[in-house]
Amino acid sequence: MTPNTILDIVKECDNFIYYADNPTEYITTLQTHYYAFKVSNCASILGYIPASLIPQIPWNPETWHIDHESHTVTLTAPPPATNRSRLLEQTLREVGPQISLLRGWRNETFPVYGPSQGEVLLEIERCASALFGIVTYGVQLLCYERGRPAATIITRECPSDEAASASGGGNSHPIKLWIARRSSSKQTYPGMLDCTAAGGLPTGKSPLEGVIAEALEEASLPESLVRTRLRATGCVSYFHVRGPKAGGETGLLQPEVEYTYEMELGGAVRPSPSDEEVEEFRLWEVEEVLDALRRGEFKPNSAVVVVDFLIRHGLLTAENERDYVHILPRLHRRLEFPLCIYR
């Protein structure tokens, strides 16, 4: 397989068509293959449900209005959010085993935000979020080290001293990244490469609380260390169409916002697996990371976080990456849905 460009990798994550690139295809795709998801008395489209799934969900007419003409699914249940959430859950519980994603029920919900001032309109069971194509939020943490003199960098994980080849963007010590390999038994993206720790943000958890929890659960990094060293660096956003590597249904729309964090480690501190999610952590040279990115070995939304890191640290630059100015807007797509506002 021909190695991909970095822009190709980013496009694999942000792979829903842009209106400006082909207005007709954009509109036809959404109107033909999807039903818009709405709640009554709110004009905003909150997500998109694949048309193929509509007949498989038992829409109770007391709770739902399905308009096959305009391709719209409206939750007609009145507020408060708890009422809407309860009725949505009831519907999902009645879905048969034919929708495989719902077999991964987690008893954890994601919030769905409305258009004014970040109010939560309803909550939805996590495993169902992709079916409804709502915007979901997550956190991603990348830990890194700055290379030390040759004598000290010889470890089991990184026995050779090729580190010097990667320039650390204005720093004399080359950067290395703590990359995780996902367990081969994971339901989604088994065996693929990942950031150091990552996870979805369920209802009520702030991004900071989320990243602290994931760092501990996935990488055994204690809260006290994380609170001292963590740096928030922004967020990436993209509009993903779920492909076959993900496992489960394909063609689902997944507009996502991932809050990004980084943390410099060194000395004896290192991430280590603490649950079944991660197979191994290894300290990777930047060149190794770039090769793995190009070969498509990273989970798509981890790849974009790594690319964002490499740009932020001056390791991908306007001079060494031809598509530089095309990459950054695709890492920060403006999602045409109501989004989270923190109050």
Added chain:
Amino acid sequence: MTPNTILDIVKECDNFIYYADNPTEYITTLQTHYYAFKVSNCASILGYIPASLIPQIPWNPETWHIDHESHTVTLTAPPPATNRSRLLEQTLREVGPQISLLRGWRNETFPVYGPSQGEVLLEIERCASALFGIVTYGVQLLCYERGRPAATIITRECPSDEAASASGGGNSHPIKLWIARRSSSKQTYPGMLDCTAAGGLPTGKSPLEGVIAEALEEASLPESLVRTRLRATGCVSYFHVRGPKAGGETGLLQPEVEYTYEMELGGAVRPSPSDEEVEEFRLWEVEEVLDALRRGEFKPNSAVVVVDFLIRHGLLTAENERDYVHILPRLHRRLEFPLCIYR
């Protein structure tokens, strides 16, 4: 005046309407108030010229085709780029004194890129770029320091010790920024606040060459220092409509890409004015910077670079900035024009 939110500040720079927010207004605005700028045998729109300027430019019919029906200005001169550039310059030289921007002729050109593989279609005199609404490129450098213990931070510029109030995002030492004030005699944005050094990228200059030159010319920072400490951190992009603060014609469209750089300083090294462009440099607390941003004291495209810096360094976070997830996409707008590709 009510202080603005950070999102308001970003919207003042990225102030051209989005298609998705109002498709009708977007299309009407471009089709009524502007003429699309094209070259023959290339389908891409390269920029937009205000309709009000069309009668003021002596379009030689041997070089130009003006279609008042479709609101299109086409440079019909054949390639190579040098030929197109020469004929465009000839036209601009014949414009009378009624277009004030052209009085600032600089004998420096900006490249205009085509849609395939970053070929340069033509070059355009720098002061005319905004008239044609083409995408321009620039560099912005922010220098910063990490606060030191109280005893050493007492300088003429920063006599008090309130630095500790600003948290440096995972670093125990608070960050301070080297902010420039533009000379009150500057043609554009006189007296406003700026990054440490910035400038446009004329034809043939790489972003790295550009930032090294600007750091020396505007801030007296020697090349050897910059080459060692500089870190490339990405680029911001936005679609600006020129307002009255800029000086000169208003309503001009300015889609721009600014390559961003940062550099940590400390000790005796500090920026100092070396030409008439900058009135003074001062080391600012983060809280002071935020206040000045909210009061609208920064030049619009310097403000967005500062906001990007504050996010990257964990000083604006999801928890302390309510519009966090709305800000980042507007700092990285996808511009619907052919863009630079480095080869």
